[in-house]
Structures are given as C-alpha cells and as structure tokens.
Amino acid sequence: MRSLLEVGQLDDEDLQELVAEGVRYRTALDGGEAVSRTLVGRTVANIFFEASTRTQLSFDLAAQRLGANVLNFNEVTSSTSKGESLRDTVETVAAMGADVIVIRHKDDGAPGRAAEWSGRHVVNAGEGTVAHPTQALLDTVTLVRHFGDVAGIRVGMVGDVAHSRVAASLWRTLTRFDVDLVQIAPARFQLDEDGLETSADFDATIGSLDVVYLLRVQVERGATIDSAYIDRYQLNRARFEALSPTSVVMHPGPVNRDVEIESSLLDEKRSLVLEQVANGVPTRMAVLEWVVNR
C-alpha cells in the first residue's frame, strides 16, 4: 500500500516524476483541459489535527478534480473534543471506506502510525516539526516553472528554520535538485543539519540570493518573536531593494504580515506566494494519483 510520508522515501525517478506531473497538471488546469478522473469511486479523507487553510483546501480540490469523494474532518468539531484518540479516528475513516487518508498532526510519527493502523494509502500533510513533503514538492514545482533548470540557483530560507517542517522537507528536496541552500536565522532558529550552509546575517547574504524563502515563526511550537528579530530578519523594503532584480520571494503561508515580510512586498510581481498556492492543487493531484494508481 503506497503512502507518501516523507521526501526521503522517494527515489530520484519518483521525485522527478512527481514534480513533472505537478507541472503538467498545472498546465492542464490553466488551459482548461479535461483532466482524466482517475480517482472516480475512490474516497479521500482529510483528517487535520492542526489548523490549515491552503493545504486542506488544496487536497480537497485536488481529490475532487480527479473525481474522488472527499471527507473533511476538522479537529475542533470532531469527537477528538470528546476524548477520541488518533487511532480511533483513523480506524473510523478507514472503516467508512476511505482509500486515502491525508493527515496533519503535531506529533512526529503520526502519519506513519496512521498508515500502520489503517492499512490505507496515507499522505503526510504536515508532521510536527519534521516533514511536510507535499509543500516541498509544490515549492519545487514553483521553482521549476519559474527558473526552468533549478540546478545552481541559490535559495535562502529565512526565519524560524529550526521549528519548520516546511524547511526540513524543502532542504531534503532541493538538495536533490542541486539547489544551493543557505539558512538565514538567529542561532535559536537554526536547523542543525550537516552540510546546510548557515548565516545569522541576512544583510550580508541577501545580495547572493535568487530566492528568499520566508518562514513564519512557529509560536505554537514555543518560538518567540521580539523587535530585534524583526529588525534583523524581516524582508523589508530596504532589503528588497538590495536583492538581485531577478530574484523572487516565496513563503509557504500563512504569512504574518509585517513580521517576516513588510506587507506591501506581497503585492510585488516578484512575490511567488500565490503561485505557490496555485501549484498546491496540481501537485497534490500528482501525489494522490501516484499513491493510488502507480
């Protein structure tokens, strides 16, 4: 039973194929082409135990575009509030006939356990601080669509890298495409990974970047924001002017305006934030199709 739990499980061929399929589905959706409804008769259950806007909505739409039935579970209105366990929730949606369980959970290992308990295809939609593989795939799709060949481009991940599952998955993915990555963060927000270039000085590194990839401070995971942090790490207008004119700005969302980025910069043409969102649906179509049908 195939699942997508982390990017590291993918061999080069599968990784390349998922990105290429994401790009193809995006082109098809943009062109209004009919997409073959390869998941007709299948059921996709989205079970999200943490808040989500983009990820849950895009999995929902991706499943619908492929013809699947979709169940959406929301922790707040579910029986979790009556004390039901993760295992019972997973077994409940499996008993209803869900073929694919898309799960987001604060605990490391939850998606893997869901796969074991349910015996169904499981897709990791955000796991604690450790992995968010579909975000990394859609970001790769976004970079490939923008740059064509991404080998050698320089990406700076700026902000709370240490607590970010997005950064963890992105780093493991982009290095496979020979992207040059640097984390830019104060010591308390740095990820401890051998081989990951690190700088605490945004102003000194900014001019070398092709992509500024901003990250939200994960306050729900104990991280804190102070004015010194905002002074040193916010992408403000002055820093934007210091970027190379061909560089772009990315952010997985949700954005905290005027914390990691000066609000008006989101309206710049060089902000790819809504492109990332747009690529979420086709990339997740590629993933759902891959887990079920390949």
Ligand code: NCD
């Ligand atoms: C991220 C997440 O949930 O990890 N959001 C997303 O899926 N686009 C990033 C975040 O919450 O900061």
